[in-house]
Amino acid sequence: MNLAGIFSPEGTATYLRTLPAIRERCARVFSLAEEGKLEFFEYHPEKEADVATFCTEIIQRDFGTNFSSIPPHGRWRHLDAGRSRVEPLIAKWKASSNPPDVNEICKRLIDLFLVSVLLDAGAGSKWTYQEHESGQKFSRSEGLGVASVQMFTEGLFSGHSEQPYRVDR
Structure with missing residues (x-):
């Protein structure tokens, strides 16, 4: 969506801070990743479970199960x-x-x-x-x-x- 003709710069900035705008842009980046069109990153869906496990292990290593202590x-x-x-x-x-x-x-x-x-x-x-x-x-x-x-x-x-x-x- 081209916002230049719809909003003032302030209105555009306000819109870009909204969750719908953030979700829309994230979806665009994700689509480009799925298509292999990112310049510096590659998306490997088969590695998602490994990445989630890696992150969980780091959290447990550093904070145990006391999730409220995570800054x-x-x-x-x-x-x-x-x-x-x-x-x-x-x-x-x-x-x-x-x-x-x-x-x-x-x-x-x-x-x-x-x-x-x-x-x-x-x-x-x-x-x-x-x-x-x-x-x-x-x-x-x-x-x-x-x-x-x-x-x-x-x-x-x-x-x-x-x-x-x-x-x-």
Whole structure:
């Protein structure tokens, strides 16, 4: 469906966040996979049971049967492991003497989330990060997420000391 003539950019963005839109796009990708038309992936339906077993074994290895102890998965949840970090950062920006506009806030968040994803190459089960401010220890993607927020807020990804909340190096 071509949405350009139907919705404004805001309306299109709102629609694309809906479950029907997500399902429709997932179905398109799945159809391409079944047809062998994906550029970087191959679909092997005969391997689905093996993949499900593999995933189940990892969950049981790491969490046993205590499914409620499995942390929520998603980049924002990784950054907010143990406590909220993203919303307070946005609030800090908005309360500054020269608050950024909505577009700049969005750019900063994209930089933060993108660099955090790129850093998350899988730390394994033994690596941990201890957050100085809270004293909490985090492992895996949560540890990498919390560490990346710390590095971002310290300006370690910015080549411009006067603009610490950006990723350009």
